[in-house]
Amino acid sequence: MSQPEFICVRCSKHQETCCQTSEVYTTLGDIRRIQEYTGKDDFYEDKLPCDPVYTKHDDDPIWYETAMQPDGKRRVLKRRENGDCTFLGSAGCVLPMETRPILCRLYPYDFNQTGIKTYLANGCPMELLQNGESLVLALDMNKKDAERWHHMLYQEILEEPHYQAKQSAKLPAQE
Numbered sequence: 001m002s003q004p005e006f007i008c009v010r011c012s013k014h015q016e017t018c019c020q021t022s023e024v025y026t027t028l029g030d031i032r033r034i035q036e037y038t039g040k041d042d043f044y045e046d047k048l049p050c051d052p053v054y055t056k057h058d059d060d061p062i063w064y065e066t067a068m069q070p071d072g073k074r075r076v077l078k079r080r081e082n083g084d085c086t087f088l089g090s091a092g093c094v095l096p097m098e099t100r101p102i103l104c105r106l107y108p109y110d111f112n113q114t115g116i117k118t119y120l121a122n123g124c125p126m127e128l129l130q131n132g133e134s135l136v137l138a139l140d141m142n143k144k145d146a147e148r149w150h151h152m153l154y155q156e157i158l159e160e161p162h163y164q165a166k167q168s169a170k171l172p173a174q175e
């Protein structure tokens with residue numbers, strides 16, 4: 001019996017995928033890794049969130065202080081006119097896993113600063129899972145990688161220049 005297609009391939013035939021509908025926040029670390037891999041630096045922009053859902057992080061105050069800039073913008077990957085991510089190719093993402101923005105690697109794990117949550121984010125077509133398949137297994141994801149990426153993410157969001165400037169302003173002046 002032939003193997004079913006990878007869940008993301010099945011998804012792309014069924015609905016718009018996460019790479020076609022998401023606005024992806026990128027850390028400065030993401031930018032460095034992608035620049036190193038692609039040799040380009042024109043793939044991101046600062047932008048007000050296209051969907052209010054990106055501003056809802058009530059259980060994650062550090063996210064507001066870092067990923068969200070004081071003017072409400074976020075550093076995100078550019079998208080094409082049709083909404084596709086600039087790195088979406090005909091066979092999926094053109095970036096290797098460890099070069100993709102950390103948020104892409106973590107999806108659909110949901111999380112806050114404390115850690116990975118016990119439930120997954122909405123968006124993947126659960127109706128395409130076969131014979132009791134779990135989504136995490138179908139996506140070939142594992143918790144160990146997710147925890148490593150989560151740690152990286154919360155280290156890298158602290159590098160945001162506006163956050164660093166705020167932290168420096170809190171330090172007592174040197175004599």
Ligand code: SF4
Nearest residue numbers: 008011017018123124
């Ligand atoms: S991660 Fe989920 S939403 Fe994204 S392409 Fe795969 S199945 Fe679809």
Ligand code: SF4
Nearest residue numbers: 019085087088093104
């Ligand atoms: S960087 Fe890759 S995985 Fe992330 S949204 Fe773009 S195409 Fe999808």
